Amino acid sequence: MWPLVLTLVVATTGAYGAEVCPGLKTMYLPPQCINDRDKCPQNSTLEPASKVCNMCDGCTAYIQKDGECEPTSGISCKPGYECDEQELKCVAKSCSCQYKADNSYYKSWTPRCDGFDYAPVQCKGEKPTGRCFCFDKKGNRIFGEQLWANAENMTCACSRQVQELQDQGRKDVTLHCNEQGNYEELQCDDGLCWCAEEKTGKPISQILPENMMIMLPCYDKLNVGSAYLRQCESLLIAQKKIEIEMAAHNSRNPNFPYVNCELDGSYGAVQQDGNQYVN
Ligand SMILES: *[C@@H]1O[C@H](CO)[C@@H](O)[C@H](O)[C@H]1NC(C)=O
Numbered sequence: 169m170w171p172l173v174l175t176l177v178v179a180t181t182g183a184y185g186a187e188v189c190p191g192l193k194t195m196y197l198p199p200q201c202i203n204d205r206d207k208c209p210q211n212s213t214l215e216p217a218s219k220v221c222n223m224c225d226g227c228t229a230y231i232q233k234d235g236e237c238e239p240t241s242g243i244s245c246k247p248g249y250e251c252d253e254q255e256l257k258c259v260a261k262s263c264s265c266q267y268k269a270d271n272s273y274y275k276s277w278t279p280r281c282d283g284f285d286y287a288p289v290q291c292k293g294e295k296p297t298g299r300c301f302c303f304d305k306k307g308n309r310i311f312g313e314q315l316w317a318n319a320e321n322m323t324c325a326c327s328r329q330v331q332e333l334q335d336q337g338r339k340d341v342t343l344h345c346n347e348q349g350n351y352e353e354l355q356c357d358d359g360l361c362w363c364a365e366e367k368t369g370k371p372i373s374q375i376l377p378e379n380m381m382i383m384l385p386c387y388d389k390l391n392v393g394s395a396y397l398r399q400c401e402s403l404l405i406a407q408k409k410i411e412i413e414m415a416a417h418n419s420r421n422p423n424f425p426y427v428n429c430e431l432d433g434s435y436g437a438v439q440q441d442g443n444q445y446v447n
Pocket residue numbers: 210211232235
């Protein structure tokens with residue numbers, strides 16, 4: 169493995185140097201196949217292979233906060249900042265996570281940002297006693313939490329995916345997230361089931377039609393039984409089907425209170441009872 173990687177790096181250094189990739193407005197440092205963010209030189213950040221001229225993951229130079237920039241120069245501002253065309257400085261947009269982090273927008277904690285967006289896992293308090301929560305990109309709390317001390321494997325990737333699918337208009341998402349917002353082992357959605365890697369949701373088995381679920385290695389008869397959907401979820405999905413059916417016949421929206429299910433399929437803490445919320 170190593171000799172091959174080294175040859176590739178040496179062979180392409182000449183053509184590549186610190187030049188701008190074709191079609192990309194970013195200055196890259198000389199190619200270095202690096203897969204650890206912490207190994208990038210100061211004032212540079214790790215970018216995936218697709219952005220580093222398709223060769224390997226590597227570091228790209230950036231300008232610091234308030235540093236002078238030129239919108240057309242091709243060198244990027246630090247992640248989370250952009251070149252203000254009037255001031256010609258790298259600034260954070262006022263609606264971005266980075267702006268809120270820089271300006272102590274929250275009194276008791278500083279958000280972690282992924283570029284302009286909120287990072288999926290946000291922790292508050294001190295590590296020994298604090299808690300971590302799942303957030304969407306815009307900074308809203310979503311399903312999933314964990315003690316900070318136990319949060320090393322928490323990704324919130326499942327909660328994020330469910331939220332994003334629902335925002336795209338899908339009403340019948342049935343992915344199951346565990347209490348820290350990661351993927352449960354067995355997943356079924358849209359008629360298909362598979363065993364998922366907990367942190368990423370990537371299939372680690374065949375993908376089978378739902379009626380063949382019991383053949384999956386992660387299927388656990390005691391925990392799952394014959395139906396993937398949990399009680400709360402099956403009720404909710406049935407309600408949604410009635411709604412879709414009634415809409416097809418031009419009927420008014422059904423006037424029943426929807427059940428509130430958590431993403432692990434259990435009943436939510438808050439249920440709507442008529443027009444009132446009860447705990
Ligand atoms: C990184 O940026 C800071 C602030 O702009 C600057 O003072 C420092 O010299 C830079 N470091 C390197 C290695 O370029």
